[in-house]
Amino acid sequence: MSAETTPVTPSLPTAYAPAEVEGPLYERWVERGWFTADATSGKPPYAIVIPPPNVTGSLHLGHAFQHTLMDALTRRKRMQGYEALWLPGMDHAGIATQTLVERHLLATEGRSKHDYTREEFVARVWEWKEEYGGRILGQMRRLGDGVDWSRERFTMDEGLSRAVQTIFKRLYDDELVYRAERIINWCPQDRTALSDIEVDHSDDDGELVSIRYGDGDATIVVATTRAETMLGDTAVAVHPDDERYAHLVGTEVELPLTGRRIPVVADPHVDPAFGTGAVKVTPAHDPNDFEIGQRHGLPSLVVLDEAAAVTVPGPFEGLDRFAARTAVVEALRAEGRVVAEKRPYVHSVGHCSRCGTTVEPRLSLQWFVRVEPLAKAAGDAVRDGRTTISPASMSQRYFDWVDDMHDWCISRQLLWGHRIPVWYGPAGEVRCVGPDEEPPGEGWTQDPDVLDTWFSSGLWPFSTLGWPERTQDLATFYPTSVLLTGYDIIFFWVARMMMFGLYAMDGEVPFRTIALTGLVRDDRGRKMSKSKGNTVDPLDWMDRYGSDALRFTLARGANPGTDVPIGEEWVQGSGRFCNKLWNATRLALQSGAHVGELPPAEQLGVADRWILSRLHTTLAEVDAFYEDYQFAKATEALYHFAWDEFCDWYLELAKVQLAGEGAEATRLVLGHVLDVLLKVLHPVVPFVTETLWTALTGGESLVVAPWPVADAHRADAAAEQEVAALQRLVTEVRRFRSEQRVNPGQRVPARFSGLGALAPHEEAVRSLVRLVDPGDGFTATARLTLGETVVELDLSGTIDVAAERKRLEKDRAAAEVERSRAAGKLGNEAFLAKAPDAVVAKVQGQLAAAEAEIARIDAQLGGLG
Numbered sequence: 001m002s003a004e005t006t007p008v009t010p011s012l013p014t015a016y017a018p019a020e021v022e023g024p025l026y027e028r029w030v031e032r033g034w035f036t037a038d039a040t041s042g043k044p045p046y047a048i049v050i051p052p053p054n055v056t057g058s059l060h061l062g063h064a065f066q067h068t069l070m071d072a073l074t075r076r077k078r079m080q081g082y083e084a085l086w087l088p089g090m091d092h093a094g095i096a097t098q099t100l101v102e103r104h105l106l107a108t109e110g111r112s113k114h115d116y117t118r119e120e121f122v123a124r125v126w127e128w129k130e131e132y133g134g135r136i137l138g139q140m141r142r143l144g145d146g147v148d149w150s151r152e153r154f155t156m157d158e159g160l161s162r163a164v165q166t167i168f169k170r171l172y173d174d175e176l177v178y179r180a181e182r183i184i185n186w187c188p189q190d191r192t193a194l195s196d197i198e199v200d201h202s203d204d205d206g207e208l209v210s211i212r213y214g215d216g217d218a219t220i221v222v223a224t225t226r227a228e229t230m231l232g233d234t235a236v237a238v239h240p241d242d243e244r245y246a247h248l249v250g251t252e253v254e255l256p257l258t259g260r261r262i263p264v265v266a267d268p269h270v271d272p273a274f275g276t277g278a279v280k281v282t283p284a285h286d287p288n289d290f291e292i293g294q295r296h297g298l299p300s301l302v303v304l305d306e307a308a309a310v311t312v313p314g315p316f317e318g319l320d321r322f323a324a325r326t327a328v329v330e331a332l333r334a335e336g337r338v339v340a341e342k343r344p345y346v347h348s349v350g351h352c353s354r355c356g357t358t359v360e361p362r363l364s365l366q367w368f369v370r371v372e373p374l375a376k377a378a379g380d381a382v383r384d385g386r387t388t389i390s391p392a393s394m395s396q397r398y399f400d401w402v403d404d405m406h407d408w409c410i411s412r413q414l415l416w417g418h419r420i421p422v423w424y425g426p427a428g429e430v431r432c433v434g435p436d437e438e439p440p441g442e443g444w445t446q447d448p449d450v451l452d453t454w455f456s457s458g459l460w461p462f463s464t465l466g467w468p469e470r471t472q473d474l475a476t477f478y479p480t481s482v483l484l485t486g487y488d489i490i491f492f493w494v495a496r497m498m499m500f501g502l503y504a505m506d507g508e509v510p511f512r513t514i515a516l517t518g519l520v521r522d523d524r525g526r527k528m529s530k531s532k533g534n535t536v537d538p539l540d541w542m543d544r545y546g547s548d549a550l551r552f553t554l555a556r557g558a559n560p561g562t563d564v565p566i567g568e569e570w571v572q573g574s575g576r577f578c579n580k581l582w583n584a585t586r587l588a589l590q591s592g593a594h595v596g597e598l599p600p601a602e603q604l605g606v607a608d609r610w611i612l613s614r615l616h617t618t619l620a621e622v623d624a625f626y627e628d629y630q631f632a633k634a635t636e637a638l639y640h641f642a643w644d645e646f647c648d649w650y651l652e653l654a655k656v657q658l659a660g661e662g663a664e665a666t667r668l669v670l671g672h673v674l675d676v677l678l679k680v681l682h683p684v685v686p687f688v689t690e691t692l693w694t695a696l697t698g699g700e701s702l703v704v705a706p707w708p709v710a711d712a713h714r715a716d717a718a719a720e721q722e723v724a725a726l727q728r729l730v731t732e733v734r735r736f737r738s739e740q741r742v743n744p745g746q747r748v749p750a751r752f753s754g755l756g757a758l759a760p761h762e763e764a765v766r767s768l769v770r771l772v773d774p775g776d777g778f779t780a781t782a783r784l785t786l787g788e789t790v791v792e793l794d795l796s797g798t799i800d801v802a803a804e805r806k807r808l809e810k811d812r813a814a815a816e817v818e819r820s821r822a823a824g825k826l827g828n829e830a831f832l833a834k835a836p837d838a839v840v841a842k843v844q845g846q847l848a849a850a851e852a853e854i855a856r857i858d859a860q861l862g863g864l865g
Helices: 018-031 061-079 094-109 118-132 135-143 158-173 227-232 287-296 321-334 372-383 392-402 453-457 472-477 487-504 538-545 547-556 568-590 606-627 631-657 663-681 686-697 717-739 756-769 801-826 829-834 837-863
Strands: 045-049 083-087 177-187 192-194 199-213 220-224 235-238 252-254 261-266 278-281 338-352 360-369 388-390 422-424 430-432 480-486 511-517 520-522 564-566 748-753 782-786 789-793
Touching (some): 018 135, 018 538, 018 547, 018 686, 045 472, 061 083, 061 135, 061 480, 061 520, 061 547, 158 177, 158 487, 199 227, 199 321, 220 227, 220 235, 227 321, 235 287, 321 338, 372 392, 372 487, 388 392, 392 487, 453 487, 480 487, 547 564, 547 568, 547 686, 568 631, 568 663, 568 686, 606 663, 606 717, 606 756, 631 663, 631 717, 663 686, 717 756, 717 782, 717 789, 801 829
Parallel strands (some): 045 083, 235 261, 520 564
Antiparallel strands (some): 045 480, 177 360, 199 220, 252 261, 782 789
């Protein structure tokens, strides 16, 4: 129950103007320090670290969606008395940022990164970051993100750089990072290695060329989509049990165009049922071939350079891989080596997720994380319940990743990022340098590569709290309470944070719960993309309808792990909801609503007891939904209570009570309901609720107001049953008026009989359905019977009863014709014997519809008297 406050004079404008309210209100919240967490307060901690957006990014609907939900969680917990920390920050986004800055320098100065020293280029990136980066932070303020700006972090700031160097050193010392030649994904455009998760696969049109290796009895045919890589073949492989090639295993065949001879090996990886059952083996340019090569001791010949141009001396040297592909096939065709060609041949092709370039598998010397023990620990933490995944149905997706994870390539051939803290000596020595160690002296060089962006963001839950130092923030807020993120980055980010958190924090998980959301789609359920022309700038919708309208729409669609379709008309509808709330509060204030001690239940009217019962039932439901991350259900419950029960019913019933002896009690109930409702709506729609609540209560801010507690003693089944009966009566009278074509605003004389328990509500019913007392000369021209209750209406001054009866009788005759026609067909055995089942079913439906129409018209005619 809210503490008693002095009634305030209503001061709300006639209409809500979000643009005038949101900016100043947000700055007031920040200036008052209400989003700043105190690690020493002694309150129970509640912490969320924001999935750090790229420094190059701007607010998109996916950000707005997840930020709305994280903000709702932390605002609610803060109101519940928790020390709530929502920690903001940005990711340096290695490839994306470097590419953007390279373009910027080329456009503004006509220079490439090669025109700078490494130090000069990195300095230019920092300059760009300070001038252009972080635009999204201002947009987060616009959305209303209640983050602790005093703790804002950046993955390249001094503290996080220290964390990166510390954990790399520990992993190195524990032999969990190593350098080796492996097949990696290579982007020829960005000239860097990529991890598996930075590669997007799509079905592309290509070619499948079947090539004859060898001659005579030593002939064997292989098929390839990358003919240029044959220049690096070092074997042909067949299955050990394939009798077709048993005589060739252990022999050599001539590799066309090269003059080299290569062995035929037997390997169980080969599928004898696919194609010819024989495959070319290019260990330096295919991950499966690399494994075959390792098993059989085959050499690995790199035939494409960093730009994917051919390096083999001869006619193809220097050609781009695609030009070389055409030239190699032409040369093979000229030698009569091409057995078959298929174009187009649709197959899966990997593309760089940053620039879209076709990825080239390539043997390269890189740094890797040995993930097996780390991934096992990450899987065990979820299996034993230290971290739970919501919804539980998404757990298997997580296990699919961590149970079958390959070693992670962490080195990138970039200039922008955390440089690998490894130094090489003049005699081949290798030394990993920790954050408090001096680098080696003269003659030593540092590894030129930087770490994968996901390496540093994998430390985010603890590096942002001060690790490797044992800070008060770390002691208070780690493990964080919940990670809320999309299911699409379980492997990108979630699994990495679990691995590193458990490793760095001595087995302590980085978060208690992983709450997975879906992805935002357009109103037709399609993925948003520029090529489809269906992307949306959320700032445009916030300009038109306000930030609350966008937030409410997103939360209302947020079912755990399920994609969220969104369209402008839904945001517009949420804007109407905010306006409805505004108008309802203005009406209540004008009626004298205020917050104070509620009278005992026996001094309240039935409508008062009903709305309090529904309010506290709804509050209990909303609390349960929040605890289960059921944002859509929580928001929907509040929407229907606010619009349907409070605005459409209680405010109308209250108008009658405000004119009677219980007026003061109703004013207090109005104030109490609005006080509670605005509080529980605040986490999702903070701006409009703050404005309304401070006008209602004179309180300081909802940000620091106490969260209401559901009162089970307010449940009143009798009041709910009585009001439900009243609602049924009102609904039926409204329907009857509509059927009789009475103007909705027209007041109609009416007489009630048999109201029974609803007799005390007759005045309220009349008000709700615009019925006036029967005066002199009242004549009942229409009648509605509902059980024992009879409502007689005089429609003589409203409609032409004779004309209406004539119209209805005409409609009834038409329905009779339709019924006779359908019944005649269904009574015809010849028709039933020949007509398809679908046709018979259609006629049966027509008969049923005609009979229903006749029944409806008969009821209307009966009502006309």
